Amino acid sequence: MSERHPSSVPKIWPSANRPGFHKSFQLNLDDHLDIQHATRQLLPLGPTVAAVGAVALFVALILNFDRWREGDVVTSTIYIGASVVVCVLLAVLLLNPARQLLRFMYRRRLTRFGVIGKPVESTVDRNGICYTVLGQTVTCTWDSLYALEEDDGTFYFWMSKIVAHPWPARVxxxxxxxxxxxxxVMEWAGRPFSPPVLARLGAAGRLNLPD
Structure with missing residues (x-):
């Protein structure tokens, strides 16, 4: 049997001279949303349509107040109802373009600040986690780790209730x-991965959690 050359071993596999895992990758917008927001959807259908409907109702009531005060209740009601329905339908029709525009603007902003799109050199071994991005290195031992979570193939290493270092499923x-x-990781950390409770809370939902 021929012996495999060391260079043929993928970088992610542990090697004899370095008992750990090393990977280079870049975080994208969805990786950021998974940690900082409760959902990847920045404009969820229900809340967005409800907000548009409420604003439309408020504006329609103001515009039809004089007609209502003069006693033309039927016409005022028709105008108000029609205004709300039209605005809600427009919101539904324009929702996907609005989502794409918002994601584009958010991605460009995060890229400009170096939050996403930058090379990340990450190592996970028996000592803990160590990663370098933008010339800064962060190290966290297993004992000091706040939580371990897994969601659909992505692993989250929570340094605190706010900060997490993900290993995306695509790596x-x-x-x-x-x-x-x-x-x-479970052997080194001495604990299993939990469901993505912290990731689903979003940054705002984790503020009241114990440190």
């Missing part, structure tokens, strides 16, 4: 790699 080439990584 793994196969389920076998992901399983090997998961088992190694």
């Amino acid at each position: 793994f080439a196969s389920d076998e790699e992901r399983q090997t990584f998961r088992q190694s």
Whole structure:
């Protein structure tokens, strides 16, 4: 049997001279949303339509107040109802373009500030987690880690209730790699991965959690 050359081993696999996992990747907008927001959807359908309907109702009431005061209740009611319906329908029709525009603006802002789109050099081994981005290195031992979470193949290493370092699912080439990584981390950390409770709360929802 021929011996495999060390250079043929993927970087993500642990090696004999470095018992850990190392990977280079870039965070994208969805990675940021998964940590900082309760959902990736910046304009959810229900709240957005409800807000537009409420604003339309308020404006329609003001515009039809004089007609209502003069006793033309039927006409005022028709105008108010029609205004709300039209605005709600427009909101539904324009929702997808508005979502795309908002994501574009948010992505450009995060890229400009270096939050996403920058190379991240991350190492996970028996000592803990160490990653470097924009020339700054952050190290966290397993004992000081706030929480471990997993969501749909993505692993979240929570340094605190606010700050998390993700290993996105896309960095793994196969389920076998992901399983090997998961088992190694659980062995080193001495605890299993939890469901994405912190990630689903968003930054605002985690403020009242204990440190």
